[in-house]
Amino acid sequence: MSFLENIFKHFPTPEFLSMSHVGVDISPTAIRFIGLKRTTHGLALAGFGEQLLLTVTKDFDNIHANADVVAALKKLQRTHKLSFVEVSIPEEKAYLFTTDVPVGDDASIRNNIEFHLEENVPISLSDALFEYYIINKNEKTNMLHVAVSVLPVAVAEDYIELFTSCGMTPVSFLIENQALSKAIIKKGDPNSYLVVNLGFEKTVLSVVSDDAVQFTSTVHIGSEDFTQAIMKEFNVSEQEAEKIKFEKGFSRSKDNESLFLSLINTVSALKDEINRIYVYWQAYQEKVKAQRTINSINHVILAGKDSTLIGFRDYIAMSLKVDVELANVWLNVMSFDNEIPPIEYLESLNYGTAIGLALPKKLK
Amino acid sequence: MLHLLPEQQKKTVLSEYRKRLSIVTAISLSCIGVVGIMLLIPSYIYSQEHFNEVKKVKTALVDALEKQTGDKTAETVKNITENIAALQPLGSTELPSYVIDRVISRASSGIKIMQYAYKLEVNNTLSFLVVGRADTRNDLTQFIKVLQGDPYFEGAKLPLSSFTRERNIDFQFLMNVKGVASSSTSQ
Numbered sequence: 001m002s003f004l005e006n007i008f009k010h011f012p013t014p015e016f017l018s019m020s021h022v023g024v025d026i027s028p029t030a031i032r033f034i035g036l037k038r039t040t041h042g043l044a045l046a047g048f049g050e051q052l053l054l055t056v057t058k059d060f061d062n063i064h065a066n067a068d069v070v071a072a073l074k075k076l077q078r079t080h081k082l083s084f085v086e087v088s089i090p091e092e093k094a095y096l097f098t099t100d101v102p103v104g105d106d107a108s109i110r111n112n113i114e115f116h117l118e119e120n121v122p123i124s125l126s127d128a129l130f131e132y133y134i135i136n137k138n139e140k141t142n143m144l145h146v147a148v149s150v151l152p153v154a155v156a157e158d159y160i161e162l163f164t165s166c167g168m169t170p171v172s173f174l175i176e177n178q179a180l181s182k183a184i185i186k187k188g189d190p191n192s193y194l195v196v197n198l199g200f201e202k203t204v205l206s207v208v209s210d211d212a213v214q215f216t217s218t219v220h221i222g223s224e225d226f227t228q229a230i231m232k233e234f235n236v237s238e239q240e241a242e243k244i245k246f247e248k249g250f251s252r253s254k255d256n257e258s259l260f261l262s263l264i265n266t267v268s269a270l271k272d273e274i275n276r277i278y279v280y281w282q283a284y285q286e287k288v289k290a291q292r293t294i295n296s297i298n299h300v301i302l303a304g305k306d307s308t309l310i311g312f313r314d315y316i317a318m319s320l321k322v323d324v325e326l327a328n329v330w331l332n333v334m335s336f337d338n339e340i341p342p343i344e345y346l347e348s349l350n351y352g353t354a355i356g357l358a359l360p361k362k363l364k
Numbered sequence: 365m366l367h368l369l370p371e372q373q374k375k376t377v378l379s380e381y382r383k384r385l386s387i388v389t390a391i392s393l394s395c396i397g398v399v400g401i402m403l404l405i406p407s408y409i410y411s412q413e414h415f416n417e418v419k420k421v422k423t424a425l426v427d428a429l430e431k432q433t434g435d436k437t438a439e440t441v442k443n444i445t446e447n448i449a450a451l452q453p454l455g456s457t458e459l460p461s462y463v464i465d466r467v468i469s470r471a472s473s474g475i476k477i478m479q480y481a482y483k484l485e486v487n488n489t490l491s492f493l494v495v496g497r498a499d500t501r502n503d504l505t506q507f508i509k510v511l512q513g514d515p516y517f518e519g520a521k522l523p524l525s526s527f528t529r530e531r532n533i534d535f536q537f538l539m540n541v542k543g544v545a546s547s548s549t550s551q
Contacts, residue, residue, distance in 0.1 A: 173368040
């Protein structure tokens with residue numbers, strides 16, 4: 001630890017001046033937030049909360065006019081006195097691409113990205129906001145490999161209006177899976193991971209390599225599909241189907257045969273998508289290996305509460321023949337050796353995105 | 365921070381930050397000022413006490429000096445007053461210089477008057493001492509006779525010891541200036 005880091009550890013920037021923010025994740029069924037604080041031992045949980053939405057939000061267009069979301073956010077703001085927020089943007093509202101640009105200063109890198117922006121995203125430069133992250137540098141060609149996140153201005157303004165009307169100030173936006181990867185992958189880890197974020201009505205598959213999300217794909221299969229399949233098979237209510245799902249899961253046994261069969265189609269479709277991305281990345285790795293070194297995917301990380309279904313992890317691992325592990329959303333926040341998080345493990349999987357958003361810049 | 369934000373929102377966040385920075389700076393400076401003042405208070409009290417003590421000592425010294433100077437002045441004034449008094453008219457009109465002039469006018473060329481002294485007595489008569497040297501006994505005898513013959517003077521008489529020498533006779537005699545007021549009228 002450097003001298004300056006030591007000083008800042010013992011004399012941290014005042015809370016009033018650091019304008020510390022909370023991470024807010026708007027999912028189709030709930031809004032969750034996490035606040036982190038610095039302590040002399042590292043980060044600690046400052047606050048968290050969840051506000052369930054009355055209706056499932058399927059459309060994130062014009063979100064500032066969604067009364068249900070506005071009411072939920074206002075309630076969270078009032079209850080927890082939220083002020084500055086970093087917000088996740090759904091995968092389908094933003095764009096992500098990687099490109100090579102000549103080595104230069106920030107302005108020249110931005111100019112080069114601007115020049116190629118319209119080749120990579122379906123919006124004009126004037127309608128786009130973008131940020132870049134340098135993945136690595138090719139010494140031979142003197143080119144930088146960068147990951148570029150692009151957000152339409154209209155979407156940003158929509159979210160700003162939503163949060164401002166609820167008494168909060170957005171200080172940053174991050175694409176959902178970028179935020180999640182910040183929480184579940186150790187900062188500076190150069191390995192390649194396939195992150196499977198199993199959501200309510202969709203699953204976002206991301207390839208994270210060299211500490212950056214380099215590829216994402218959305219599959220419209222989510223936990224809702226598992227529940228619907230059980231409801232249909234057993235003719236039970238949603239609550240009962242949810243209970244059966246987590247109690248019995250996706251394990252193949254004599255007394256669980258009917259449940260297994262009811263879920264197999266959905267899970268199999270999801271597995272195929274995961275496999276497709278896995279194969280694509282391995283092929284891409286082969287293709288570009290002459291230009292740069294990319295690690296092959298040897299870990300799949302499952303995130304989202306439904307990824308803990310009994311047997312699901314084993315099924316994916318057997319199919320892909322790679323290590324599959326459940327996400328640890330506290331990886332960059334705290335060590336379980338020192339502290340026990342106040343959120344149950346299953347619940348914490350729903351907070352992954354919010355935790356990634358709440359992390360201080362240094363750990364992102 | 366400020367990731368994927370439109371320019372306007374970035375400005376809003378930055379202006380909020382600057383506002384907070386100004387507030388923190390102002391509060392910090394105020395705290396430093398208050399702490400500084402609090403730390404300076406003991407020194408101020410000490411120096412004020414010291415100043416007051418020095419002031420008291422100075423006042424005392426000035427008073428003492430003034431008193432001393434005042435005493436000297438009074439003495440000087442007294443001396444001057446006495447000197448002036450010596451030159452003041454004897455009685456109401458006569459000046460000592462007149463009496464001296466009159467004595468000198470009675471002296472012949474063989475008489476050298478070296479010293480006068482006079483004293484105004486309480487009865488308003490003037491005792492006049494004349495000290496001098498006569499060239500010859502005759503000059504001295506003549507001088508005494510003239511003075512004795514002058515109604516202005518009274519009691520001019522030489523001691524016999526003054527006649528023991530023939531020449532260069534030191535003499536000294538006392539006489540009274542008769543009723544100064546009346547004598548002045550005779551002038």
